[in-house]
Amino acid sequence: MSEDRSTADVAGIRNQLTIAAGPGRRISELLMSEGWAVVVRQDTAETDPSDVDVVDLATGERSELVGPEPASGGSWALTGGDLYYPTYGDDRAYCLATSALADSNGEDGWCAPARTGFSNLTASEHGIGMMTFDDSRPACRTVNLLEAGLPQPIDGPTECVAWDVAATADGAVWSEVPKPRRQEEAVFRASADGTFLDLGPGTTGTALPCGDSVFFVRDPQGPGDPARLMRWTPDHTLEVAYESASTGNAFLGEPTCGGGVLTLSSYGEEGDESVWAAVD
Numbered sequence: 001m002s003e004d005r006s007t008a009d010v011a012g013i014r015n016q017l018t019i020a021a022g023p024g025r026r027i028s029e030l031l032m033s034e035g036w037a038v039v040v041r042q043d044t045a046e047t048d049p050s051d052v053d054v055v056d057l058a059t060g061e062r063s064e065l066v067g068p069e070p071a072s073g074g075s076w077a078l079t080g081g082d083l084y085y086p087t088y089g090d091d092r093a094y095c096l097a098t099s100a101l102a103d104s105n106g107e108d109g110w111c112a113p114a115r116t117g118f119s120n121l122t123a124s125e126h127g128i129g130m131m132t133f134d135d136s137r138p139a140c141r142t143v144n145l146l147e148a149g150l151p152q153p154i155d156g157p158t159e160c161v162a163w164d165v166a167a168t169a170d171g172a173v174w175s176e177v178p179k180p181r182r183q184e185e186a187v188f189r190a191s192a193d194g195t196f197l198d199l200g201p202g203t204t205g206t207a208l209p210c211g212d213s214v215f216f217v218r219d220p221q222g223p224g225d226p227a228r229l230m231r232w233t234p235d236h237t238l239e240v241a242y243e244s245a246s247t248g249n250a251f252l253g254e255p256t257c258g259g260g261v262l263t264l265s266s267y268g269e270e271g272d273e274s275v276w277a278a279v280d
Contacts, residue, residue: 001030010037012057019053019062031078032057032258036101038065038078040085046072052085054101067099067106075130077123084121084128094118096130109149118151120164124209127167138180145172156191164207166214168192173214173232175204188216192236199238202230203252210257211279215241217255223248229255229264241277246270 001008005026010017019039021027028050029040037055050072052065065083071094074086087097089111096118099106112118112132120131120143128146133139143165144151154165154172163186164175171191177183188199188207199216206217218228227250229242244250246268253265263276 001027008039010039010055010057012037012055012060015060017055017060017062019055022051025051028073029076031076031083033078033080034259036078036081037258038076038083038101040070040076043072048072054083056101063104065099065106066104068095068097068108070097075119075121077121077128079123079125079128082123084123086118110146110151120205120207122164122166122207122209124167126169126209129165129167129172131163131165143172143174154191156189156196163204164188164216166207166209168209168214168232169212169234173199173207173216175202175207175216177204188230190214190232190236197236199230199232206252206254208255208257208262210255210262211260213279215255215257215262217252219252220248220250226250227252227266227268242266242275244268244270245273 006021008019008027008030021041025041028042031038039053041051050070055062068087071086077084081101083099087095089095093111094117095111096109115135118130118132122129131143133141140160141162142153143162144153145167161176162174163177166173170193173190175186175188177186186202186204188202190197203217208215212234214232216230218230224247226243226247228240231239231241244266250268255264262279265274
């Protein structure tokens with residue numbers, strides 16, 4: 001995707017396709033799995049619904065999204081050939097829509113009750129995660145996994161302060177924000193077969209299921225520390241997957257995962273770089 005989000009290049013088995021955002025739009029999401037790419041072109045005024053292009057990577061065929069009309073912006077997630085995205089239901093209720101890309105079949109799902117919403121969608125073979133919130137000040141946030149299409153709060157998080165969530169084979173990884181005025185600073189935790197573990201500090205909005213693991217970003221914890229990408233593995237171990245060359249004044253972009261390939265950008269005084277790795 002170009003830096004100004006005006007174009008996205010999608011490479012498949014047969015060819016490479018360049019998709020332009022078009023007048024008055026920007027590319028807000030580029031989601032990829034092993035078989036599909038989804039390009040979301042958001043109205044810059046955030047008044048009209050998003051336009052969505054679906055690309056079959058095996059054939060290079062490009063088509064429009066089949067399913068409920070997308071909301072402008074919001075949180076999107078793709079796993080395999082299943083796309084999850086926000087739409088509006090009756091009386092402008094904020095709802096979760098799904099689209100089975102291979103079958104060109106989409107439908108409405110759960111709708112948030114009045115004066116509430118949802119965000120921070122994550123998706124993997126282990127489940128679909130989302131954060132729900134109300135309109136209180138500060139908002140009360142709850143992290144959930146979908147069960148039979150309905151969000152169910154997970155066990156473990158402190159009431160009202162959770163932020164990220166991602167399902168694992170035997171539990172979940174989530175973050176909590178202890179200081180409401182420092183929403184970028186979180187503490188990550190995990191559950192595994194009913195046991196709860198502290199994973200340490202991390203950055204909100206960076207929890208990412210990819211392959212068999214969940215990743216999150218940890219900013220430098222001191223002037224001599226690098227920025228790190230942390231990995232919670234199926235063996236219940238926390239590993240450093242990547243360290244920035246720069247220390248202190250260094251940070252990592254939000255990681256992305258498509259088709260089992262994790263991509264990450266690193267920034268700092270020792271230079272910027274983009275890296276990728278296949279994740280089993």
